[in-house]
Amino acid sequence: MNIMYHSTRNNAKELTASQAVLQGLAEDGGLFVPSALPVLDCSLDSMKDMTYQQVAYEVMKLFLTDYTEEELTYCIEHAYDAKFDTEEIAPLVYADDAYYLELFHGATIAFKDMALSILPYLMTTAARKNNLKEEIVILTATSGDTGKAALAGFADVEGTRIVVFYPKNGVSAVQEKQMVTQKGKNVKVIGIHGNFDDAQTGVKKMFNDEGLKAELKEKGFVFSSANSINIGRLVPQICYYVYAYAKLMAEGKIAEGEQINVVVPTGNFGNILAAFYAKNMGLPIAKLICASNENKVLFDFFRTGTYDKNREFMLTSSPSMDILISSNLERLIYRIAGNDADKNKELMAALTGQGKYEITEEMKKGLADFYGNYAGETETAAEIKRLYESCGYVIDTHTAVASAVYQKYVKETGDNTKTVIASTASPFKFTRSVMNAIDAKYDAMGDFELVDELSRLANVKVPNAIEEIRTAPVVHDKQCDVDKMQDTVKAFLGM
Ligand SMILES: *Cc1c(COP(=O)(O)O)cnc(C)c1O
Numbered sequence: 001m002n003i004m005y006h007s008t009r010n011n012a013k014e015l016t017a018s019q020a021v022l023q024g025l026a027e028d029g030g031l032f033v034p035s036a037l038p039v040l041d042c043s044l045d046s047m048k049d050m051t052y053q054q055v056a057y058e059v060m061k062l063f064l065t066d067y068t069e070e071e072l073t074y075c076i077e078h079a080y081d082a083k084f085d086t087e088e089i090a091p092l093v094y095a096d097d098a099y100y101l102e103l104f105h106g107a108t109i110a111f112k113d114m115a116l117s118i119l120p121y122l123m124t125t126a127a128r129k130n131n132l133k134e135e136i137v138i139l140t141a142t143s144g145d146t147g148k149a150a151l152a153g154f155a156d157v158e159g160t161r162i163v164v165f166y167p168k169n170g171v172s173a174v175q176e177k178q179m180v181t182q183k184g185k186n187v188k189v190i191g192i193h194g195n196f197d198d199a200q201t202g203v204k205k206m207f208n209d210e211g212l213k214a215e216l217k218e219k220g221f222v223f224s225s226a227n228s229i230n231i232g233r234l235v236p237q238i239c240y241y242v243y244a245y246a247k248l249m250a251e252g253k254i255a256e257g258e259q260i261n262v263v264v265p266t267g268n269f270g271n272i273l274a275a276f277y278a279k280n281m282g283l284p285i286a287k288l289i290c291a292s293n294e295n296k297v298l299f300d301f302f303r304t305g306t307y308d309k310n311r312e313f314m315l316t317s318s319p320s321m322d323i324l325i326s327s328n329l330e331r332l333i334y335r336i337a338g339n340d341a342d343k344n345k346e347l348m349a350a351l352t353g354q355g356k357y358e359i360t361e362e363m364k365k366g367l368a369d370f371y372g373n374y375a376g377e378t379e380t381a382a383e384i385k386r387l388y389e390s391c392g393y394v395i396d397t398h399t400a401v402a403s404a405v406y407q408k409y410v411k412e413t414g415d416n417t418k419t420v421i422a423s424t425a426s427p428f429k430f431t432r433s434v435m436n437a438i439d440a441k442y443d444a445m446g447d448f449e450l451v452d453e454l455s456r457l458a459n460v461k462v463p464n465a466i467e468e469i470r471t472a473p474v475v476h477d478k479q480c481d482v483d484k485m486q487d488t489v490k491a492f493l494g495m
Helices: 017-023 052-063 069-079 112-116 119-129 145-154 173-180 196-207 210-218 231-250 270-280 297-304 329-336 341-354 361-367 377-391 397-413 427-438 440-444 447-458 464-471 482-492
Strands: 005-007 010-015 032-034 092-095 098-102 135-141 160-167 187-193 221-225 260-265 285-292 306-308 356-358 370-374 419-423 478-481
Touching: 005 017, 010 017, 010 341, 017 119, 017 221, 017 231, 032 231, 032 329, 052 069, 052 231, 069 119, 092 231, 098 231, 098 397, 112 119, 112 145, 112 231, 119 145, 119 160, 119 231, 135 145, 135 196, 145 160, 145 173, 145 187, 160 173, 160 196, 160 482, 173 187, 173 427, 173 464, 187 196, 187 482, 196 221, 196 482, 210 221, 231 260, 231 270, 231 419, 260 270, 260 397, 270 285, 270 329, 285 297, 285 397, 297 306, 297 370, 329 341, 329 361, 341 356, 370 397, 377 397, 377 427, 397 419, 397 427, 427 440, 427 447, 427 464, 478 482
Parallel strands: 098 419, 135 160, 135 221, 160 187, 187 478, 260 285, 260 419, 285 370
Antiparallel strands: 005 010, 005 032, 092 098, 306 356
16 A cells, blocks of 8 residues: 655645655644554464564555665665664563663663664655755754754764754763764754743744745755654654564564554653554554653643643653643544644644644544653652662663553552553653652762763663763754844854
């Protein structure tokens, strides 16, 4: 089946997969969605002996239908290679009654690597297929992890440049160091005086600025996105849910067809949307458990049907989830509105105008598969400590939010369905918060001393991504105000 893509705000204009990957965001500000969700056409039983790369091919071929088998295989083979520190790519670890799907074994030790390792290949392949003449400028807003993963993926990739905006005071020490030490002649990293939502809004504004786009085109540039608003980010994220299921079958933990629950620590709603897509493609998932930190706008939404971003933005120990405008929720809203682009457009206009919208009773029914809850800072820290003390397994702060929410879910419902928790970052990326959660005495130690201590405690080798930044020189020190983001991009492009 040939899958085409259109905007969540306009059903009429169709693009091929490669065109949607290239463009990133639709001209009307909407997000690209597939014309229909494909169904898995390879049995789960036959996938249980497949490698990660093979499963990825089976899933991605269903969405990226204008890529040839040769092209897609090339992208997959180059993405999921020795950049990952384990051949499994995404190992499952059993700890205290749940399966932690470790998505942080890539180059930058967060789950963003799962998609951003392949996106540059998908994008440069798309550029070739569509005879694109312009140089691609990737504009990226990051809450901490996307930035580094996108930089690592696009650094020195021919025909591309990348600009990353991160909240200057809103990321962890390791996250910042990883970004500001990024080498490459086509990269630019800028700390903004604002939060992630400011960064994302600023970037989306540039995407939708027709005047700016025309100016760019004249100079031989075209914008694209590495954020999860790009369908080329979302599709690779579906693969690991299918892979995890096949792995559980292979290990004899579940029977074919047995339902599992999935818990996802959520910010921009990309990762959990990928799980939702997987479910709708036929993967036996019962509940999609959406875990938030103190920025619990999604918890409130699932409870009340009203999405309301008018609230205080909280800085937490899980900075990659410090988000009040979850962009990918738009893809779900569109779907539960019965693929009604006008209805979706109306709600998104209300979000931009009043900062909130309310869905209809009919639409609420479409949320039945979701369960939302949140974990505060104390609960998150307590969960890290609990898991470490009960089984010696050390998780990062984001995964701890998910794990704490899972505990609440089980207590509330008594549901003992086998459960996969998306483990989205290595604890080494948030060492100070993780170590302080285990024991307050660690607060006195220096950043890298703590890294070594965590390595001893968890009995895990210090990841390369951390070793690299111990001594790496800072090469980016630019900061800017939110209203100067566009000027900064132009200056970088010599315009
Ligand atoms: C980005 C990120 C999240 C949130 O994922 P979304 O797809 O934005 O919901 C959770 N944890 C970590 C470590 C992340 O980097």
